Amino acid sequence: EAQVTQNPRYLITVTGKKLTVTCSQNMNHEYMSWYRQDPGLGLRQIYYSMNVEVTDKGDVPEGYKVSRKEKRNFPLILESPSPNQTSLYFCASSLSPPGNEQFFGPGTRLTVL
Amino acid sequence: AQTVTQSQPEMSVQEAETVTLSCTYDTSESNYYLFWYKQPPSRQMILVIRQEAYKQQNATENRFSVNFQKAAKSFSLKISDSQLGDTAMYFCAFMKDSGGGADGLTFGKGTHLIIQP
Numbered sequence: 118e119a120q121v122t123q124n125p126r127y128l129i130t131v132t133g134k135k136l137t138v139t140c141s142q143n144m145n146h147e148y149m150s151w152y153r154q155d156p157g158l159g160l161r162q163i164y165y166s167m168n169v170e171v172t173d174k175g176d177v178p179e180g181y182k183v184s185r186k187e188k189r190n191f192p193l194i195l196e197s198p199s200p201n202q203t204s205l206y207f208c209a210s211s212l213s214p215p216g217n218e219q220f221f222g223p224g225t226r227l228t229v230l
Numbered sequence: 231a232q233t234v235t236q237s238q239p240e241m242s243v244q245e246a247e248t249v250t251l252s253c254t255y256d257t258s259e260s261n262y263y264l265f266w267y268k269q270p271p272s273r274q275m276i277l278v279i280r281q282e283a284y285k286q287q288n289a290t291e292n293r294f295s296v297n298f299q300k301a302a303k304s305f306s307l308k309i310s311d312s313q314l315g316d317t318a319m320y321f322c323a324f325m326k327d328s329g330g331g332a333d334g335l336t337f338g339k340g341t342h343l344i345i346q347p
Contacts, residue, residue, distance in 0.1 A: 175334060
């Protein structure tokens with residue numbers, strides 16, 4: 118089954134404790150992206166990757182890191198999480214943009230205390 | 231930068247009725263793509279419909295259709311014969327064509343649609 122998977126689905130952590138949210142897709146997509154969803158704000162892009170070893174900042178990159186060492190994986194790293202990073206996070210993938218449908222993962226609910 | 235505005239935070243209609251969700255956007259781009267995504271209570275993001283800006287014809291997908299007015303920068307979603315399973319958040323999204331679309335999707339803030347039995 119073609120899908121984007123994220124782990125963990127739920128995470129409660131404390132300020133300053135490094136964490137990684139994994140994202141993997143099995144559709145051989147070149148493009149991958151991370152979004153965060155906050156009430157009343159919709160979804161905003163954090164980082165994106167056009168292909169292996171090619172990443173760039175989105176609209177809200179502060180406090181996040183990413184890497185793209187393999188085509189299928191695009192982990193999101195929070196080196197020192199803060200409470201304002203409490204959010205719902207989505208990973209998405211697609212064939213090379215523009216215009217192609219982005220397939221979304223199931224989301225990761227992160228709470229930083 | 232692009233902006234997407236959804237002016238209706240919440241709407242409620244009776245089952246089987248037709249409902250229209252509004253979306254306007256602001257851009258200086260001439261070529262772009264527009265999308266409607268549905269997010270049910272499961273939180274999964276599901277593509278409902280897609281429109282290329284260079285196409286005059288409005289996109290349709292079964293009970294879902296759009297009214298794309300390029301000059302007015304308007305992209306409304308019409309749901310006909312609404313069903314209980316249509317209850318969800320609906321997001322309008324924009325993707326520019328220039329730069330290879332690498333910027334990804336710019337989303338509106340969403341409209342919470344409730345279908346009443």
